[in-house]
Amino acid sequence: MNYNNLLDLSQSLIDGVLFGSIYALIGIGFTLIFGVMNKINLSYAAASVAAAYVSLLIVQTAPPALVYVAAALVGGVLGALVYLICFHLLPLNKPLATLMSTVGMLLLIDEAIVHITAGMPQNYPAMFVGANIDIGPLSLRSDLLFVFGFGCLVMIGLTLLLKRTRLGLATRAVSQQPVAAQLCGMSITGTNMSTFVIAGFLGGTAGAMAGAAIGVLSPLLTLPLTVKGLVVTVIGGLGSIPGAIIAGLVVGGAENLFQYLRGVSERDIYVMLLLFAFLVFRPGGLFPPPAGRD
């Protein structure tokens, strides 16, 4: 491998890691919801993309940053709706019930997007396009850098929320020991609801950042984001936020490397192999959940 190949390889790795912050956000969302409810919300990534679509409504009048914030807020609203429709109304002791209701929601959201936009990709505003930062022979795409930075800010905000606020204390308490949390006067339903809203904020941000990084929103985004988000959740360790962050960046970087080495058509096969390797050799992920609750 010559010098130029090595450069290209490093460049793809860097771009991939930066884009991986989006996977990290989606992975955190899956993990947060799993933490409090012990359930997977399969409609999550689709709702995240949908939130970005809704934020296009103000794209003519508002600067990009405001569009992203709008996407986050809409994500929160969709999170609340998904909780009420797919979880609150269903029997939680039947694992398949909520799984199927969220699959249904995933398909519904997908179809709604396709119908409303006639399946046509929609331009999405980006920031700092073209102004790249050169580090020696490598260059950091500043639009991706912004996506990465914005994602990191949201993650820091989430960490502060979980560690420093009353709501965060309740979220963590309910996920660790629901009976004791109730004895302390915490409401399980209230905490579930607020966790869906918080996860929705993250998802809306992820949807917006995906749009900003790619330049367009398309219905073709929902499936890969769902799959990559789940892969990240498993590799990171179900329930672990640091795990989801690291796994998100790893999957983003690995995906781009595979694409550089093997081409776009084979890329996802290798991502799945990576997942498979984890499932075989380290099934608990990077940060395995503690064995059983007492």
Added chain:
Amino acid sequence: MLSINGLATAYGKIEALKGVSLQAGAGQVTCLLGPNGAGKSTLMLTIAGILKPKAGSIRFENEELVGKSCADIVARGLALVPENRLVFPALTVRENLMAGAYRRRDRAAIRDDIDKMFVRFPRLKERIEQSAGTLSGGEQQMLAVARALMSRPRLLLMDEPSVGLAPLVVAEIFEIIRQLHGEGVSIFLVEQNAHMALKVAHHFYLMEQGLVTFSGNPGEMSGDDVIQRAYLGKRRAA
């Protein structure tokens, strides 16, 4: 202070409580004995509002608790130290205590109370920033008691606080029960360790198969085979 009448709680078709009536007096330590599976924990969880009864009433300081949420019940001054402690394993000791004060808004007083807990439980102070899952069984039990006290209860329910602990730690737990009683907290205790319970409790109940089958003070127990039945679950021959 606490007056329970005809309380029935079921898990699906399994009737765990079949019409339980008992009282826990103000300023007293009341002890509930009974073999495994008698329904003692079910009673505790029903009083605390985790389980919903099918029938009966629970009056606490002349207010009906049946139908109220856990949050309302703890806010009224009744806290449960649950069976198996149930500390939050990945929260620090301090965060566990903060969780116990979740329904309170008086931040300064909460901070004061945490300091007081560390006077009462000095070993928790050394572990304040440690996650609760790393504590020993005895320390976790102390933490579970401290967490319940953070809601400033007037009646403290405790479900088998001494189970699985070394004798010295058991003695410590009972010392704390005695102290709390001295400070005016009423206590309703589920205990398998009848010999320790005899030293602190003013009134005893025996529960067998979802029913109260004995009620009396320590003196009335000696002439009866209550203690044997509490351990072995044998019903007296009719």
